[in-house]
Amino acid sequence: MSEFKLATDTQEPDLDTAMKVVYQWNYEPEVEELRRLYHKATEAQWVAERELDWDQEIDRDLFSTTPLGAAVPIEKTSYWLGLDDETRWELSRRTAAFRLSNFLHGEQGALMVASQLVNAVPHTDAKFYAATQTMDEARHVEVFAKYIDKLDEVQPIAAPLKDILDETLRTDDWLKKLVGMQIVVEGLALYSFREMRNYTEEPLLKELLTYVARDEARHHAYGVQYVSRCIPQLDDAKRTELEDFALEASRTLIDNRNAQTLFSEALKIWSEVGIDAAALLQSVQDEREELTKNRTAGRRLGPISGFVVPTLKRCGLLSERVATHYHGFLVENLGANLIGEDVEQFLAIIPDLPEDTARWVMGEIQ
Ligand SMILES: [Fe+2]
Numbered sequence: 448m449s450e451f452k453l454a455t456d457t458q459e460p461d462l463d464t465a466m467k468v469v470y471q472w473n474y475e476p477e478v479e480e481l482r483r484l485y486h487k488a489t490e491a492q493w494v495a496e497r498e499l500d501w502d503q504e505i506d507r508d509l510f511s512t513t514p515l516g517a518a519v520p521i522e523k524t525s526y527w528l529g530l531d532d533e534t535r536w537e538l539s540r541r542t543a544a545f546r547l548s549n550f551l552h553g554e555q556g557a558l559m560v561a562s563q564l565v566n567a568v569p570h571t572d573a574k575f576y577a578a579t580q581t582m583d584e585a586r587h588v589e590v591f592a593k594y595i596d597k598l599d600e601v602q603p604i605a606a607p608l609k610d611i612l613d614e615t616l617r618t619d620d621w622l623k624k625l626v627g628m629q630i631v632v633e634g635l636a637l638y639s640f641r642e643m644r645n646y647t648e649e650p651l652l653k654e655l656l657t658y659v660a661r662d663e664a665r666h667h668a669y670g671v672q673y674v675s676r677c678i679p680q681l682d683d684a685k686r687t688e689l690e691d692f693a694l695e696a697s698r699t700l701i702d703n704r705n706a707q708t709l710f711s712e713a714l715k716i717w718s719e720v721g722i723d724a725a726a727l728l729q730s731v732q733d734e735r736e737e738l739t740k741n742r743t744a745g746r747r748l749g750p751i752s753g754f755v756v757p758t759l760k761r762c763g764l765l766s767e768r769v770a771t772h773y774h775g776f777l778v779e780n781l782g783a784n785l786i787g788e789d790v791e792q793f794l795a796i797i798p799d800l801p802e803d804t805a806r807w808v809m810g811e812i813q
């Protein structure tokens with residue numbers, strides 16, 4: 448425990464936000480599905496200290512199965528597998544700490560946005576639900592911080608994630624908060640947690656992600672149910688504004704230039720560990736086909752086209768106008784092979800949302 452101070456050394460300067468606060472005098476259930484989700488959430492609360500065994504050491508050998516989130520699974524290249532145990536552990540541990548740190552900071556953003564939603568959404572059922580989500584997100588911050596502490600040190604937040612969190616916290620529009628957080632950021636998080644959970648064999652990490660991802664599936668459901676209720680009530684101008692807000696957030700998250708910045712972070716870690724980055728990259732290059740051939744179509748599409756765009760579609764936020772923009776920047780980032788030559792092809796490739804997100808997250812259905 449560090450010494451208690453009124454202003455801490457680790458806090459950021461204040462961020463001015465323009466949130467509006469709404470009292471609601473009707474306490475009767477009004478949006479049935481949200482009331483149900485709230486009840487489900489209260490039943491599903493868990494205690495991080497009690498449910499997880501924090502005394503267990505991280506299993507170093509099994510930890511190396513943890514996906515690192517690159518477009519190609521670098522952790523499966525022959526170069527990586529050929530490293531001695533100690534170097535491989537250093538490399539996995541530090542690269543994963545970087546990724547997990549961004550999960551952690553994203554959870555802090557989610558914690559603060561969820562608490563804003565309690566104030567800003569106009570329906571009692573939606574306020575109740577946001578209150579349970581606030582508790583969930585506090586627990587998620589708690590468990591990621593604890594796990595990183597066992598693994599390595601917390602790394603700073605990546606700039607694009609920080610930008611989106613700032614925008615979502617700053618806006619005075621509760622629908623933008625819902626779209627930015629529950630659909631784009633949570634969509635990306637859910638997709639990444641699912642991948643990490645289903646591939647890692649490290650027991651503590653797998654268990655932690657199982658608990659977290661179960662909560663996240665509910666958060667996603669809240670976004671889908673609430674937003675899709677609201678959209679038909681909006682005029683065109685307002686809907687366009689929301690579509691654009693989601694588009695900008697998605698674009699920031701997977702922009703090539705941002706990926707470059709992340710990549711140079713990874714390079715820095717690699718050289719500190721003392722491995723030959725050029726040889727590793729050569730190995731990625733040579734084995735790319737082999738490494739990605741068993742990936743399902745959904746996995747190749749990545750989080751935006753594989754999950755966030757389908758969510759927007761379900762919510763009524765994917766007009767042809769905005770689909771054209773998605774197609775444009777996704778082709779730039781992933782190529783027309785995967786995304787389709789034109790917007791019609793792109794729309795045909797977009798998968799449906801899984802029927803049951805909670806089961807999908809656990810890898811029980813594709
Ligand atoms: Fe979370």
Ligand SMILES: [Fe+2]
Pocket residue numbers: 557584633662663666
């Ligand atoms: Fe969440």
